[in-house]
Amino acid sequence: MIMTSYIQTGLRLVAAFFVFVTLLAAPAAAQVTTGNITGRVADAQGNVVPNASVTARSKATGRSRTTTTNDVGEYTLADLPAGTYELSVEAKGFSKALLSELELNVGATVTQNFDLKPGEISETVQVTSEAALLQTTTSELGRNITPTEVRELRPVGNFDPTKTRVGNIGFNGGDGRQLDVNVDGGDNKDNVVGSLLQNFAYESIQEFQVLQHRWTAESGRSVGAVVNVVSKSGTNEFHGSLFGTYRNEKLRARDFFEKQSPSDPKPKFNREEFGGSIGGPIKKDKLFFFAAVERFRERQNILVNPALLPEIAAIPGVTASPTIPTPYNDTLLTAKIDHHISDRQSMFYRYSFQKNDSPNDQFDPSQPGDLSNGNTNNNKLHSFVVNHTYTFGPTSLNQFSFQFQRFQNDILSVTTNPNIVFPSVQSGANVNVPQETIERKLQFRDDYSFQMGNHALKAGVNYINTKLGGFFFFGANGYQVIFFDDPLTIKNNLNGKYPQGFATPGAVNEITFSTGAGDTSQSPFHQLALYLQDDYKVTPRLTLNLGLRWDANIRLLVPQTNNRTMQILKQLNDPRARAIAGDAGAVARTTPSWREFQPRVGFAWDPKGDGRTVVRGGFGIFYDQ
Structure with a gap:
């Protein structure tokens, strides 16, 4: 009943908004x-x-x-x-x-x-x-990375540990959650941990814009920056590209630590990256295609602390290895069709795919005693965007876009052995795997623009329906054995406490056993945004940016009604289970706030009228997701 009330209230607001837009006759495009x-x-x-x-x-x-x-x-x-x-x-x-x-x-x-x-x-x-020289009609501060600069960019940055080699970006002192990323108008923000969700083939990116300070109402859901990315399209001429790089240990210089032992052979290393693109006309001036593909393969080993090798070899059933392989495979694909239906309307369709896997990707050499992080990280991402643009006349235009996006992350163990813990080293499966994250996103966005004298009026609505699923729970592996002493001490009875080696009673400090499964239910939440914007050119030298935005986050957290704790209590026939399970879920729902109104005011002043000096300023209220 509560959820129905939320949705009905939201629909009323949307209906009222469109009535207002119709009265204005002010269609606008973000x-x-x-x-x-x-x-x-x-x-x-x-x-x-x-x-x-x-x-x-x-x-x-x-x-x-x-x-x-x-x-x-x-x-x-x-x-x-x-x-x-x-x-x-x-x-x-x-x-x-x-x-x-x-x-x-x-x-x-x-x-x-x-x-x-x-x-x-x-x-x-x-x-x-x-x-x-300078943009003299906007109060926003940002930077455009042009197509030429995109080709010259080098890979940089921090990485998001929850997804294989996806950059984690922050602006103005914020983290990934305080960043809004759009690709061809579609939201590309991870609603689980923030930051980017999907990578795209290098050759598929035309250009992008980074806005660090913005005072218009078109963007929201972040107090940090906004990144707008545009993919390439086909043209009236056929164009294509091919690229490839190859590198191995013979082509790589020794790093600082390897130089300390120059006689030792270099660790094995192999990296291949190749791909290409092609685009052109299907029907000149009307229908165009573009496609890009990229493949990345890397093979390298991480050194295990040599001092631990005797300890590892002493563990029954475990083979000691001086290195741990950390291969990585990544495939990226983008395909796009542009259709100029008439002088008034056009559409484009873009599909992008990413798949990667990386065994042992979470192994951390800075934690030399923990060999249990050798998990296999598998990711699959699909996104499909449809965009329709309709021109009503010389002064008005409408742009509608739809996006479907799905992300699945599976973290599995490379072994089925129980997690075995000693004071100096641990091996076996990580206690918190397997785990899975599924994120399905549907987005509907409609934006309108209308030029009326010195007023550039804009209005828009953005609705995102996200369904989060999968499972994560502590102790997922189910078995953990903790010993008092190190393997060599127990095996060789170095302190006289273990005459029977590992079979000596008391050698084991603790055994943990878990049962049941994680909660795999999927629960959708809703994000709704409305905005109005008026860019008023008071004089040829002075422009005011006036806007109002409203955001709502509905049912943001996932209810927990069937997690592992509930299952264990039910198996034990604990009467508390029924009482707890009866309340579980309600506490995890959030109460939507209908008061997130965000006024935005900005100005841009060209004091001399020559475009060489611009004074900008602004004020705004912003809400994070």
Whole structure:
């Protein structure tokens, strides 16, 4: 009943929101995959030219968008896909102005002014554009990593220990949970531990934007930064790429520790990384394809502390090895179709897949006595995004996107032996494996934009349904044997306490046995966001960014009704089990807050009007997930 009430309340809010948007006639698109071109059209004497036609044509796909200047000669081409454009301006009594190349990055607002010359429209005047100095119409602070820079990036960063080699990123002193990551408009945030969820093939990334300080209402669910990533698309020309790297121990220099024993052979090492991409037209100017694949293989060994080898060899049934292999395999795939249905509407479909496995990936040489962390980490990730863009007219546009994403992580033990613990060393299966994490995500996002005079109005709704499943419980392995002394001491009776070796009564300090299974139930939670945004150009030099956002997190935690503790109590026929099980689950649910209203105010001021100096500022309230 409580859950039904939550959903009904949320649906009422959504309905009211769309009524408000309809009254405004203000469809708007959040700039997670697009950018804006804006500017002013005047004559040679500086007089504004209203009703001039401004057209942007993509040089990659041939798709064009047209708008007209308002009464003060200003125009805005909102929510254009990132890329290179040809820009032209036509007005009665003036020659056509043509700018052959203008680069538009994701999330950017590029200002391009035109001074028209008297003449016939049939005449064309070539216009040159200076490199953009600063963005003068937004209060946000961030950085665009262009396609050229993406190709030159090197792998860096900390790693999230819960997923194999997935970067864990933090901004402004925050952790991974305080970061919002979008890929082609789809949420790519891990709702279990935060940070990134899925990796993508290197050749599939066109560019991305990092916003460290933002004062608009379009982004939320984080108090840190926002990262917007755009994947590559096919064009009117066929393009492809191939790459590969190979490295082994003979091509690798010794590190500091290996230099201390230069006569010892280098540890075995082998790394291969290769892949490629291909893209082009299926039907010129209409239908395009793109695909990228990447494969990574690594083979290396981690040294075991030599002082422990005699102790390990003394354990019955255990073979001592001076090294532990830590192989890693990773496969990444992305495929994308772009369809320009008409001058008014277009769609794209993108599917991405990742699969990796890494035996012994959690073995930590800094804990030389713990050999029980040799688990096998297996990951499978699928994501599918559909995006539909519809242009109502020169001043209004709608963008709808849907995403399905599924992540499955299985951590298994490389052995079925019980966990055996000695003071100096432990081996066998980790006591907390097997474990599994399943995360299924459905996302619906709709954004609208409308240009009304000096006001760029935006409104949007974002709904994410996430179902978390799998299992994790302490003592999952079920068996743990703890000895008083080290293996050699017990085997050789070095202190006279163990005349029968390991069979001596009292050699074992503790035996732990667990039964039952973890709770594998899956419980969905809901995230709902609404926003309104008005970017008001008060003067050509001053822009105000005014917005209001509302977020709700519904049923965020998973109820626990069938965990291992409940199972054990039931097996013991403990009367407390019924009482505890009757209440279990309710305490784990969170009560949604309907009061997370977040006003945002920002400004950008160009004091000289030359784009060389910009004063920015802002205020906002932000809520984490």
